[in-house]
Amino acid sequence: MTQAVPSRLRIRPGDPAATTAAAPTTAYPQHPELVFDARGVSIFYGPKQALAGVNLGIQRGQITALIGPSGCGKTTFLRSLNRMNDSVPGFHIEGSVLYHGHELYGGNVDQVEVRRRIGMVFQKPNPFPKSIYDNVAWAPRNLGLRRGLDERVEQALRGAALWDEVKDRLKDSALGLSGGQQQRLCIARAIAIEPDVLLLDEPASALDPIATGAIEELMHSLKGRFTIVIVTHNMQQAARVADRTAFFSLEMGGEKPVGTLIEVGETERIFAEPRDPRTRDYVTGRFG
């Protein structure tokens, strides 16, 4: 719907492309329940197309799971929701991603402000080499939220179901925690600045089943407070935690396979009565 304008050009304020990109706001009235509304999103890394024509709405306060085989573009899509791809050389996006009705790739949009509101937790736990307390307090401090810092840190650690395990050793290095604890610390770090959305990129793939269970329980408790989008290659995990599930797959687009959104719907329906045969093959374990 918008022209192929390199994202580098679009980020610049006052660029004429920005108005083109922002136009759909008026053309399509925003559904009040939608936090993200992706329309015709195609993503390229240099000449290579990673994702083609994705139309997907993310609903407020719900957990949406993105599932699909490796290389199907689900992580690429997730990272485009808080503009983490901008720093990837050759990255270029077409189509439109609306966030609460605002064009996410609009000309006057600041990446830092985007990420302030849309937090992200990565596949591999990546705590800072600092104390547990300083990991959680780092972002609030740097964003000027110094008042009531101790309470904020405690709230975030409680929110991430980690408080009871670490309350007596807040000054210890975060690197001494187990992998599962480190990942919950990263979630605490993300929710300490009270974002609107949490993006989770395979948050449990590096963890053992018990730590995975803890993360899934945590997601249930965070539901409602935050809108959560989670990428997972584990279908059972999607079935356990997600309200809605979107299935991505690789389809032949011209000569090369390109990531495509096949089907999206209520999680139960996607797993019980998938409408698309490709979804059915995947969720029943026939491929992937």
Next chain:
Amino acid sequence: MSDQLIPDPSAPLTPSGNLRRRQLVSRAAELTATAAAIAAIAVLAIVIWTVASRGVKTIDLDFVFTGYPTGVGPMLLGTIVISVVATLIAMPIGVLIALFLTEYAGAKGVRTMKLILDLLNGLPSIVLGVFVFALLVNHKHQSAFAGSVALAIIELPLIARGSQEVLLLVPKGLREASDALGVARWRSVLTVILPTALGGIVTATVLAVARAAGETAPLILASSVFDPKKFSVNPFEALPNVPVWIYKLSEEGNPEGFNEAWGMSLLLVSFILFASLGARALLARSKRKLSS
């Protein structure tokens, strides 16, 4: 028969044709290369042995802590002052260049900057000496500060390249984590990236100081007219210093002076050896910490 490429497959698997000759050439090449490597080790060993055996009998407490004519304390103090001032100038700029290379520059900027640093590193120290002489000494007076500026130029590329190497080892995940928290990049640099790389940056700096501390040419032009009896830390006058004093004593043809020169050489060489080895051990340690 002679240009047969594949020998009889049933022949024994010993060298045939010209393989024997090629093996000999190959062996000779290996021997020559090994001999060259051994020669380098021998040169270092002979230099250290000569300096140590001739210098060690001169060194005692008086030699280190008193002034001329019993000791070389003022020269040691002056070299410390000159090196510290040089490092105070070079370190912030060098670290900023490293940050430019790792955090901000594009591929083209990195290539250009690396080339410029390599060229800077290759500038002869006498040229730097003449440069600071024209800039800071001529029509004014000699000063340790002028010498420090020259040494800072020598240290700069070493600190920048060394720091860059360590900054590249800071895991990408940490940068992504701080980006994803909506914090501006310069704040991440100050509070996450630099502290993580600090050990390596200090190491790069120590190596640069070890390299610069013995540079003589710039100091002959910038800080060579001094009073060898006077302990001073004022960088705005010419300060006694080790390299220039070694040079002066060796010029004089006085056997007492030769001994002193050997003693100071030993002090200088020991400092450089210990600083380099210690810094490298530290660097290896912080690299291990970063990559684990």
